[in-house]
Amino acid sequence: MTERRAMFKVLQVDLSYFFRTKWLIATLVALNISDMLVAGLVYSNMMSLNYFYFFAPGVIVSGMFAAALDVGRRVNLSLNEGVAQYYLSLPLSLDGLAFAHLLSAGLGGTIYASILLGVASAIIPSLISPITLAIIPVIFIVSMGLGGIAAVLNLVSKAGDRYWVYAQGVQMVLLGLSTVFYPIQMISSYFPSDVSRAIVLNPLSQVADALRSVVYSIPISLSSIGLVFATSILMFLVGVACYRYVFKKVWELGKL
């Protein structure tokens, strides 16, 4: 088995776990849609802005984040249950194994976000645009970067049950400190300027704002896309380093 083939197998297993129970995925998608159709509509009645149009891209981004982190959860389970040791017996370098897991996080996030995007397009027709298609590769890169966060969590949690707590905490903080659920004007008036700048740099904010640009037919700046790529690639590299460290330790000591 060549390294590329072994990587493909690991990726296939990660993704097959994620999409194993199709009706469970259907349930999760339905929950995200109900978020848009219930919370989005009700909050629209309570605000001066059309929150439904603002909120729908946010739901897509939070779904993407949850899907990318779920692949990290699978890695966590594989570390706990010893499956990682089987992976290490494959003709696969540590970098190759790390890359395969991050690639599957990227694909998991992209597929899940694309499903939500498809449904949202049926409700918000302005999302049906070539620019939306151009955003999908950006979603893929960001999801891989978010997979890097999962790698950091696996390292910090020492593959224990704390992964769940950390993952939920990080998810809440990164979504809360972004423009996923509220406009930047509200954030700027509440946080110091440095924090506001960090919130703008958050890749989740960038993707949500890019999707909103499509919804409101506003041109997307190339610099913001460049920023998404830069931050995501940085997170991806941190993820590779963390997974490399985790798997090296498992390889040498048999445990993390």
Place this chain on the structure above:
Amino acid sequence: MSRSELFSLLSFDLREAFNSVSFVVYDWFFFGFQFFIYGVILSKLIVTLSNYLFYYGTGLLVLMSFNVASWSGRRFVESAHEGRLRYLLSLPITRGEMFLEQLLLGMVVNLSRLLPPLFVILALSHLYTPYSLAISLLVLTLVTIGIMGLMISLSVIAFRSFDIYSAIVASLSALLIRFSTINYPLSSMPKAYVGVSLANPVTYGADLLRSAIGLDTSVVLNPALGATVVIALCIGTIFVGIFFISTVVEGVKSS
């Protein structure tokens, strides 16, 4: 004998539940972040309610109770799948007492997680009195028991399939939370959603808590009606839970 066995089991489970502080700390962190960041920013956007921050905060308390109730149900299911239930069934306690032990465990865990956030809300809204604290805790406990009874009763499904149980609990939780007044009042909902929300007991629990705390009662349901629904939910789910635990758990296979 039976009572001492019950409390031995409860103290064992409590030690296990508080063995890892990370979940308790996470819950406090969850409340702090959601209230002081998400809640504050969202309340700046809300124009129809003047005190949305505290409205949202009390909703968070109900949501946290909901999470503890879900945790209790999931824990019971996991104990069945991991074979622990067989051990519990061999103890000299009745099935009803076993169910009661699960409820007591959930109540203690719930109080430990909710007391600091509740105190924060009461202090910041200047509505703290020993009476408001006591009555709010009572309402939260009743809401938790009601939802916990429902979740433990649903665990019967998990004895057939854990995946189906997970999907049903996730869907039901999402529906109960979204179609309720946890996050927004009935007056802001589209007409199509109001009927569903009025059929949802969580709506009455959330509004009863707001009345108990003493928040602006112009957007909440009648507290007498809320108290009736919440007490009925509690009694109903306790009886259903005891019935299921007495008749179905025997012979459940571990996976």
